[in-house]
Amino acid sequence: MSADASWRFDAIGTAWTIRTERDLPEPLRADVLSLIDAFDREWSRFRSDSLVTALAGGGRAAAPVDAAPMFEVYRELAEATDDAVNPLIGGSLEALGYGVRPGTPGRAMPAPSWRDALHWDGGALVLSAPAVIDVGALGKGRLADRVFALIRSRTPGTVIVDASGDIRLDAAEETVRIALEHPYDPTRAIGVATLSSGAVCASATNRRVWGDGLHHVLDGRTGLPVDVVVATWAFLPDAMHADALATALFFDGGLELAHAWGAQWIRVLSDGRAEYQLTDANIELFR
Incomplete structure (x- = not known):
């Protein structure tokens, strides 16, 4: 692997690692941090000054550049999972205690119908009823x-962006070995992916846990945490679709979406069994 310069920092509540062949110049680092902060200022429900917070009571705002790309994929996710996503x-999430300051969990609350309430046409983002976008x-x-696109536009050679399990990379003619963390033992791996480009995104119910049986992957139809699937991985050319599919794989319909998108994928069930669709030898599961 030729990437020998690493930049590590915390942002949007998680750890980032960016690996390149040479240290990124300070102006580029500043631009990366500015991009991340701008995204957070628009989409974080944990910030009092965010667009999401401002719209929580309903309202209208200029649509951020990410609105249409993200919500168009959400449309596909919702159709595939029967609105579980x-x-x-x-x-x-807030009703179960996962808010700005996690509190005592209350009763599960299904998510409202978003197709009628959320619109992003004509350069505007409109929420027609009180709700919390996440x-x-x-x-x-x-x-x-x-972040990957920004760095790649100004940096030759290998670029690897790792946002705590959501990875986008272009390693040129090199390869990168990525361990697939065991959902019940973070010191072990269930397999390894050897990649030179594209994206791999993972999701697991042992992350962002704030109480017994309470984690961040909820079924929007019930407002309850999922309990059949405990970990997922999705492999696609870009990280947004891989991240979306890693979420969809927790639900019925996720496998059909993976097929439609031509993705490779793995998911681990709560009984320890693994299900997967792997077409390339560059992703190996340990037996």
């Missing part, structure tokens, strides 16, 4: 793609 899941099903992947 819903960008208005934020209120359901783009966690694919937002980090979208941001990883944008």
Whole structure:
């Protein structure tokens, strides 16, 4: 692997690692941090100054550049999963105690119908009823793609953007080995992917946990955490679609979406069994 310069920092509540062949110049680092902050200022429900917070009571705002790309993919996710994946899941997460300051969990609250309430046409983002937008099903992947594109536009050679499990890379003629973390033991791996380009995104119910049986992957139809699938991985050319599919794989319909998108994927069930569709020898599961 020729990438020997690493830049590590924390942003949007998670750890980032960017690997390149040479240290990124300070102006480019500043631009990366500015891009991430701007995305966070628009889409974070944890910020009092964000667009998402401003729209929580309903309203209209200029649509951010990410609105149409993200919500068009949300449309596909919702259709594939029968609305289990819903960008208005934020209120359901808060009802279970995952808010700005996680509190005592209350009763599960299904997410409202987003097809009638959320619109992003004509350069405007409109929320016609009170609701909390949460783009966690694919937002980090979208941001990883944008950070990757910015760095790639100004940096030759290998570029690897790792946003805590959402990875977008172009390793030129090299390859990168990525361990697939065991969902029940973070010191072990269930397999390894050897990639030179594209994206791999992972999701697991042992991440972002704030109580017994409470984690960030909710079924929008019930407002309850999922309990059949415990970890997923999706492999696609871009991180937004890989992140979206990693979410969809927790639900019925996720496998059909993976087939439609031509993705490779893995998911681990709560009984320890693994299901997968792997067509290339560059992704290996340990037996």
